[in-house]
Amino acid sequence: xxxxxxxxxxxRRWYQEWESNSxxxxxxxxxxxxxxxxxxxxxxxLHMGHGFQESIIDALIRYHRxxxxxxxxxxxxxxxxxxxxxxxxxxxxxxxLDRKSLGRKTFIDKVWEWKETSGGTITQQLxxxxxxxxxxxxxxxxxxxxxxxVIETFVRLHDEGLIYRGKRLVNWDPILHTAVSDLEVVSxxxxxxxxxxxxxxxxxxxxxxVATTRPETMLGDTAVAVHPNDERYRSLVGKTxxxxxxxxxxxxxxxxxxxxxxxxxxxxxxxxxxxNDYAMGERHKLPKIxxxxxxxxxxxxxxxxxxxxxxxxxxxQIVQELQDAGLLERIDDHVLKVPRGDRSGAxxxxxxxxxxxxxxxxxxKPAIAAVQDGAIRFVPQQWENTYFAWMNNIQDWCISRxxxxxxxxxxxxxxxxxxxxxxxxxxxxxAHSISDEISLHQDEDVLDTWFSSGLWTFSTLxxxxxxxxxKRYHPSSVLVTGFxxxxxxxxxxxxxxxxxxxxxxxxxxxxxxxxxDGEGQKMSKSKGNVIDPIDLIDGITLxxxxxxxxxxxxxxxxxxxxxxxxxxxxxxxINAYGTDALRFTYYSLAATGRxxxxxxxxxxxxxxxxxKIWNAARFVLSNCEDFDAAAFQQQxxxxxxxxxxxxxxxxxxxxxxxxxFENYRFDLASQALYEFFWNEYCDWYLELAKVSLRDAPSMKxxxxxxxxxxxxxxxxxxxxxxxMPFITEDIWQRVKVKLNRGGPSIMLEAFxxxxxxxxxxxxxxxxxxxxxxxxxxxxxxxxxxxxxxxxVPVLLRAGVDADRIFLEQTEPFLxxxxxxxxxxxxxxxxxxxxxxxxxxxxxxxxPLAGIIDxxxxxxxxxxxxxxxxxxxxxxxxxxxxxxxxxxAPAAVVSKEREKLASLKEATSxxxxxxxxxxxx
RNA sequence: AGGACCAUAGCUCAGUUGGUUAGAGCGCUACCUUGACAUGGUAGAGGUCGCCAGUUCGAAUCUGGCUGGUCCUACCA
Numbered sequence: 001x002x003x004x005x006x007x008x009x010x011x012r013r014w015y016q017e018w019e020s021n022s023x024x025x026x027x028x029x030x031x032x033x034x035x036x037x038x039x040x041x042x043x044x045x046l047h048m049g050h051g052f053q054e055s056i057i058d059a060l061i062r063y064h065r066x067x068x069x070x071x072x073x074x075x076x077x078x079x080x081x082x083x084x085x086x087x088x089x090x091x092x093x094x095x096x097l098d099r100k101s102l103g104r105k106t107f108i109d110k111v112w113e114w115k116e117t118s119g120g121t122i123t124q125q126l127x128x129x130x131x132x133x134x135x136x137x138x139x140x141x142x143x144x145x146x147x148x149x150v151i152e153t154f155v156r157l158h159d160e161g162l163i164y165r166g167k168r169l170v171n172w173d174p175i176l177h178t179a180v181s182d183l184e185v186v187s188x189x190x191x192x193x194x195x196x197x198x199x200x201x202x203x204x205x206x207x208x209x210v211a212t213t214r215p216e217t218m219l220g221d222t223a224v225a226v227h228p229n230d231e232r233y234r235s236l237v238g239k240t241x242x243x244x245x246x247x248x249x250x251x252x253x254x255x256x257x258x259x260x261x262x263x264x265x266x267x268x269x270x271x272x273x274x275x276n277d278y279a280m281g282e283r284h285k286l287p288k289i290x291x292x293x294x295x296x297x298x299x300x301x302x303x304x305x306x307x308x309x310x311x312x313x314x315x316x317q318i319v320q321e322l323q324d325a326g327l328l329e330r331i332d333d334h335v336l337k338v339p340r341g342d343r344s345g346a347x348x349x350x351x352x353x354x355x356x357x358x359x360x361x362x363x364x365k366p367a368i369a370a371v372q373d374g375a376i377r378f379v380p381q382q383w384e385n386t387y388f389a390w391m392n393n394i395q396d397w398c399i400s401r402x403x404x405x406x407x408x409x410x411x412x413x414x415x416x417x418x419x420x421x422x423x424x425x426x427x428x429x430x431a432h433s434i435s436d437e438i439s440l441h442q443d444e445d446v447l448d449t450w451f452s453s454g455l456w457t458f459s460t461l462x463x464x465x466x467x468x469x470x471k472r473y474h475p476s477s478v479l480v481t482g483f484x485x486x487x488x489x490x491x492x493x494x495x496x497x498x499x500x501x502x503x504x505x506x507x508x509x510x511x512x513x514x515x516x517d518g519e520g521q522k523m524s525k526s527k528g529n530v531i532d533p534i535d536l537i538d539g540i541t542l543x544x545x546x547x548x549x550x551x552x553x554x555x556x557x558x559x560x561x562x563x564x565x566x567x568x569x570x571x572x573x574i575n576a577y578g579t580d581a582l583r584f585t586y587y588s589l590a591a592t593g594r595x596x597x598x599x600x601x602x603x604x605x606x607x608x609x610x611x612k613i614w615n616a617a618r619f620v621l622s623n624c625e626d627f628d629a630a631a632f633q634q635q636x637x638x639x640x641x642x643x644x645x646x647x648x649x650x651x652x653x654x655x656x657x658x659x660x661f662e663n664y665r666f667d668l669a670s671q672a673l674y675e676f677f678w679n680e681y682c683d684w685y686l687e688l689a690k691v692s693l694r695d696a697p698s699m700k701x702x703x704x705x706x707x708x709x710x711x712x713x714x715x716x717x718x719x720x721x722x723x724m725p726f727i728t729e730d731i732w733q734r735v736k737v738k739l740n741r742g743g744p745s746i747m748l749e750a751f752x753x754x755x756x757x758x759x760x761x762x763x764x765x766x767x768x769x770x771x772x773x774x775x776x777x778x779x780x781x782x783x784x785x786x787x788x789x790x791x792v793p794v795l796l797r798a799g800v801d802a803d804r805i806f807l808e809q810t811e812p813f814l815x816x817x818x819x820x821x822x823x824x825x826x827x828x829x830x831x832x833x834x835x836x837x838x839x840x841x842x843x844x845x846x847p848l849a850g851i852i853d854x855x856x857x858x859x860x861x862x863x864x865x866x867x868x869x870x871x872x873x874x875x876x877x878x879x880x881x882x883x884x885x886x887x888a889p890a891a892v893v894s895k896e897r898e899k900l901a902s903l904k905e906a907t908s909x910x911x912x913x914x915x916x917x918x919x920x
Numbered sequence: 921a922g923g924a925c926c927a928u929a930g931c932u933c934a935g936u937u938g939g940u941u942a943g944a945g946c947g948c949u950a951c952c953u954u955g956a957c958a959u960g961g962u963a964g965a966g967g968u969c970g971c972c973a974g975u976u977c978g979a980a981u982c983u984g985g986c987u988g989g990u991c992c993u994a995c996c997a
């Protein structure tokens with residue numbers, strides 16, 4: 001083995017080994033455990049969020065697989081309607097083509113072609129993470145089976161009246177030319193203006209002033225509204241105004257919605273282009289004038305001079321004309337929220353069109369109940385509030401999209417516009433007795449991507465067929481996802497699955513946080529702060545990183561700033577840390593579902609941990625070359641104190657790890673493993689074993705110690721494996737040979753079994769004593785600057801029986817661990833001049849002769865005494881408090897009393913020692 | 921506007937039903953290349969647990985308020 005851990009080669013080798021042997025496939029067992037991957041977009045590449053999420057899923061999967069479950073991790077990808085269509089359209093644009101000139105069929109063929117050739121990037125990258133999904137059953141949301149599930153669901157919901165078609169005001173993306181759902185609209189504050197416009201009264205008796213952020217929509221105004229209690233306008237209510245530039249008369253009405261405090265307290269109402277105005281229009285039966293076309297340019301419904309103008313050009317022109325007419329009272333600067341499409345960035349236009357909707361209110365009821373009554377549990381639980389808040393307030397879901405890439409809506413129209421929904425044209429004709437002479441054409445629209453994602457947990461398992469897989473793996477055990485898609489996906493999955501399948505899609509939802517950069521900023525291409533998980537695994541030079549971060553920016557002027565920031569943060573690029581270190585970093589940061597600031601220092605620390613494991617294994621293997629498993633088996637070896645102790649520590653680690661896994665506390669699991677392996681096994685047990693092996697024990701003892709070294713290492717590797725799959729496999733393969741146990745791969749082995757009979761309190765106490773002794777002597781050595789090469793004698797005084805027993809059990813270790821050449825008890829005679837340390841109340845003296853600076857020792861003692869006295873005072877005060885003594889539980893009080901006695905004794909011992917030292 | 925979460929060492933974070941001398945990693949200081957590992961070892965410095973009240977014998981932990989930060993939902997034309 002190399003002296004340094006080199007991850008790259010072995011990661012590739014082992015992954016290939018696992019995959020080619022189908023180790024990821026489910027294996028029959030009584031209990032099942034299943035997780036459906038949140039399907040990444042086929043267009044996507046792996047980012048830190050995926051890395052984090054899939055690492056968590058893989059840990060859960062590997063852990064349960066090792067616990068003996070029939071474990072399925074369902075793999076797959078999402079067709080991601082808008083995102084994918086945009087990618088392919090952009091490519092066509094580069095070739096001077098567009099989808100309309102190609103036609104629907106050719107365009108869709110192109111998208112499929114693209115999906116086949118370059119759509120699998122992300123699944124390849126998933127492999128680099130060591131992910132172990134069942135690749136053999138990978139699904140895509142537009143596979144025939146899944147498409148069938150989509151059509152079946154649509155038709156059934158339609159038959160039940162839960163899907164309907166209607167003309168509604170929807171969010172329209174004028175670049176993509178499609179409706180989008182509320183969730184696909186992001187509103188950010190932007191600087192704008194508030195125009196105050198005079199609307200003259202029809203009777204010529206003055207005017208009212210309305211304030212608006214969108215003057216161009218006045219072309220579609222059908223009323224002006226004031227608050228019913230607003231005295232200023234009371235006399236005008238019922239009159240009409242003459243709408244400037246339009247020569248239409250529109251009424252002045254009252255509505256509670258109007259805030260008299262804002263602007264002039266008088267609002268123009270445009271029912272066809274604003275959601276609030278739409279609602280008001282419905283209340284007051286106002287006409288709706290649609291003044292835009294699908295490009296958000298002015299339509300034929302508006303006065304001729306403006307027709308065909310883009311909305312922003314129209315705005316400029318209208319403002320100018322109002323000003324020329326003296327109707328523009330003033331313009332205020334105004335910050336407003338501008339709604340933009342999350343994909344296109346275009347300003348979203350509320351637009352009246354025919355669309356398909358899901359009656360979400362009806363579906364939400366059982367979905368709310370499922371979480372309320374605990375059929376589905378959120379972890380952390382607080383997310384349930386978010387879920388309820390949205391579900392109790394849910395709006396009907398617009399599911400039609402004016403795109404080509406996606407599941408086409410299974411509805412057909414005849415030439416009279418009559419609409420028929422069915423599984424196919426043939427079914428529709430048959431059901432409605434439509435003869436072949438009558439032509440039918442299918443709805444041009446496709447379904448929102450999230451409609452098919454909503455069926456993911458059961459469509460992937462073969463539904464609507466009643467398959468074995470479906471029976472076996474549904475409902476899934478847990479959904480692992482980010483809070484950002486609770487509404488998009490989680491809620492819709494729960495609604496659709498409960499309704500279609502009659503059961504919950506999953507029993508638990510583990511909601512993890514977002515991965516942010518070191519400063520807590522969201523990682524984004526435009527900020528130039530993205531870290532690619534693959535770069536953390538393989539490393540990247542500064543030049544390549546700069547290239548990557550500044551290429552293809554939407555705002556090229558940001559490039560210089562990004563270069564500088566990147567150079568500052570990664571002056572030497574990024575080192576190659578390997579997958580295991582990256583994964584372990586994710587786990588250590590995965591606490592309580594909060595957001596993660598990704599700190600490069602953490603991964604470096606865990607790379608070092610990998611190296612530590614590697615070198616510990618090197619040490620063990622090189623010291624066990626002559627180990628003979630068969631010979632060991634034949635002996636009746638009873639473990640000595642050090643071996644009993646490390647076994648007990650292993651048990652306690654396993655208990656912590658198991659509990660952590662049950663509670664999705666991957667940070668605690670990783671910490672327990674790290675602490676056990678480094679701070680107990682490496683720091684102490686390997687050192688103890690060195691001593692015992694060197695002291696030429698019997699062959700029986702030698703085999704026993706070697707067995708412990710190998711066996712504890714082997715079980716540690718198995719416990720670590722769900723978190724660090726590669727290094728554990730590589731080392732395990734070498735260790736299992738020595739132990740003569742195990743199958744072809746660590747990933748198929750059982751998670752280490754817990755053994756209550758090996759929780760050895762006595763051994764733990766003995767080792768605690770050893771540690772206390774070592775710490776006391778090392779403390780003296782350290783602060784007295786005694787060189788490590790200098791061996792010192794140690795004298796003991798004032799011990800109790802336990803001290804003598806422990807000393808007897810562990811004396812050989814003590815000498816080596818802390819560089820001591822002799823240990824003896826002081827009996828009666830005067831102690832020599834010495835430095836004093838305490839382990840509990842055992843006095844440990846290191847004679848000063850020729851070694852120690854007396855002044856330094858006095859300083860050291862004073863420091864120790866100060867600490868003791870502060871603590872002593874605190875405890876005394878506590879015990880002097882009558883109400884503490886009478887009200888606190890007896891156990892707490894007696895613990896304090898013991899502490900007091902012990903502190904007093906320690907203080908007086910050190911004081912005596914100090915006095916003696918001071919005299920000389 | 922409503923809601924959620926966060927505030928602990930220079931930095932990133934643990935601290936599970938109130939009782940520890942408040943911890944870890946990184947960074948920092950000193951010493952050490954001793955046969956697994958300098959991606960290492962040993963010792964050490966560093967915190968009035970954001971602020972103010974309250975409950976309690978006892979508060980980092982519970983309650984209320986305040987300040988600062990992050991985010992979500994809704995939205996004023």
